Amino acid sequence: MGKLEEALPLCERALAIFEESSGEDHPEVALAANNVGMLKKQLGHLDEALTLYQRALAINTRALGPDHPNVALSMNNLGTILK
Numbered sequence: 001m002g003k004l005e006e007a008l009p010l011c012e013r014a015l016a017i018f019e020e021s022s023g024e025d026h027p028e029v030a031l032a033a034n035n036v037g038m039l040k041k042q043l044g045h046l047d048e049a050l051t052l053y054q055r056a057l058a059i060n061t062r063a064l065g066p067d068h069p070n071v072a073l074s075m076n077n078l079g080t081i082l083k
Contacts, residue, residue: 004042011036027070030059034077046081053078 015032022028037052057074064070 004039008036008039008043011039025059025062027060027063030056030063030070030074033059034074037077041081050078050081053081 011032015029015036018026018028018032033052034056037049037056040046040052041049053074057071057078060068060070060074
């Protein structure tokens with residue numbers, strides 16, 4: 001098992017913990033979803049990465065406003081999948 005495969009369940013668990021402790025629309029959830037998305041992208045699971053990036057963007061936009069730097073980060077990550 002490679003390092004990415006080892007990291008994935010850890011990041012997925014972190015996402016679940018943030019969802020349980022902070023609620024599904026908290027910026028911490030967006031950050032964790034983004035991290036899982038990055039791993040999924042690196043593993044070649046582009047459809048799953050796309051879904052996670054879209055989720056992170058939606059959460060960050062609602063929670064932080066459209067001009068927040070975290071929204072820009074989410075847009076950038078989403079753009080890397082859509083290019």
